[in-house]
Amino acid sequence: MRLMSFRKPRWVWQQPDWPALTFNAAQAGPVLAHAHRMQGRLEGKAQAIGLQSDVSVLQTLMEEETIATAAIEGQRLSPDAVRSSVMRRLGLSNAGPQDRHADGQVAVIDDAIRSFDQPLDHDRLWRWQSALFPGGTSGIRRIEVGRYRSHADPMQIVSGRPGKEVVHYEAPPSSQVFGQMTVFLAWFNQPTPRAGEAPAMDGVARAALAHLWFETIHPFEDGNGRIGRAIVDLAMAQHHQAPVRLYGLSRQLLAERNGYYEALNAAQRGSTDATAWVVWFAQQVALASEQSGRVVDTVLAKARFWTTPAAAALNERQRKVVQRLLDDGDGGFLGGLNAQKYIKLTGASKPTATRDLADLVAAGMLWTHGQGKALRYYLNMPGWPVSLPPSSLRSLPPEGAHPPLGRPGGRVGLPPNALPSGG
Known part of the structure; x- marks a missing residue:
């Protein structure tokens, strides 16, 4: 008798139940609840002091998100160019330097957040990717822009020297991309359940699964990470049913860049049970909310500084x-x-x-x-x-002691309490 051999799936998209991503609500529940509490605290602070309409806060957060999402991929955007691009987008000023890459990234983030009530379809994704690569190049390399990848070579994420490359991930073949993206978009665009129907999926968990699903398909020749994070922005704006978010996840993911890649890669190598990924993602949302709270405090302190x-x-x-x-x-x-x-x-x-x-x-x-x-x-x-x-x-004096500024002897002139606290 001849024994049949079965090859064990290496990637999650090779699992027989793909793309039915699931998570254990009992395990993820406490972490998701904590993320929602942190979001609520930030939103409560914003509402109490009228920050939802404070353009300076929105400008600062959008600038930081734009720079961070590009930096995760190793792209350095000029802070001055990003600042002027954000100001143009918000209608504050038309002055300042212009950079097509900064303008494209700002446009994608703005569209994801501001047009949260518009469906996500193939064309919208194609336009986002086109905006990221003006001129149709990534560096000096020509890439497919404004459409999904079509090359026959495997789409792989590798590292290491030539001849000693390490394959961290291999995406589905290009021939499967359009069909898989059609299924993804149908799931993402499902309407909110009506009264009497099954409750909607937790908003943070939905954003986590959407990001994992999109990154697993890896539909574009380049720009998948930035577009995948824009999908997170869109999903979170839909969760809040508001075009303004006071926290930005890309800054947190940049701070935890290695952990981000490791968690994503582990989820892409495992089963369709994405509980570990959802838990990790929710933890980052909570930390991002805390960090944004500090940004809000800083912006307010700067404003008070000038008064x-x-x-x-x-x-x-x-x-x-x-x-x-x-x-x-x-x-x-x-x-x-x-x-x-x-x-x-x-x-x-x-x-x-x-x-x-x-x-x-x-x-x-x-x-x-x-x-x-x-x-x-x-x-x-x-x-x-x-x-x-x-x-x-x-040589610092005890807490509460405030020597005169510029005191001789090389000691530190501690800042006096002349200015209001930013807390």
Whole structure:
């Protein structure tokens, strides 16, 4: 008698029950509930202080999401180009540098969130992918743009040197892509259940499964990661039934980039039971909500910074430098601001720069560390940490003690409580 051999499926799409992705609600439930609580806290804070309509918050979050989703794929977008692109998209300004790649990424994110009530179809996905690759190239390589991949070669994710490549994942053949995407889109566009029908799937779990499903098909020659995260944006906006989201998942996924790839790869190698992936994804949503809460606090603190009497008295040079410090975020310039950097930014003479900086310290807007050529200036923003040498940290006075700013001896001039807290 001849024994028949059966090859064990290597990838989830080779499983006989694909694409019936499932998850264990009892196991994932507590983590999903926590994610919803974190979202609720953020939304409650936003509603209490009217942040839903605060353009500065929306602008900041959209800029960070745009930069992060590209950075996950190793693409560096100019922050200035992204900022001007977001401002144009929000109708705030038409000035600033333009970059077609930044414009395309911003357009995709904006369409996913703002047009959440529109169906997701093949054409919409094709237009998203076209926007990411103006000119039809990825780098200098020509790729298929505005359509699904059609090449006969396997679509693989590999790493390692030529001849010693490691295949991390292999997607379904190109000949299957259109059919598989048609099934995916039919699932994604299912209407919300009516009264008396089975309850809808948890919104966070739905976004998790949608991302896994799309990334598993890997329908495009390039851009799958960025489009897959835009699908998450769309799914979460649909979950909230609102075009505005105050948390961004791409920033969190960038921070956990290795874990993101590992969790996704594990789900693509396993069975159609995606419980572990849903749990990991929900944990990231909770962390993203917490991080966005801190971003909201920072944006509010920046706004309050400019309402102080000291801020109103600044000259144009000082305003330019202070705004740059605010834009650079926690800690300001790498290595701190000094007189030479001030001169370079403003074109002021050395005596003018020294006088401007001294006035900013006297007004309580900057604080200092070091002396002589090592004197550095930092923005007096409560809660913003600054990386200082270990020897300086050992010399810090007890909490609550506030020596005069610029005190001799190289000690740290702690920021006074002259400005309102961002909390």
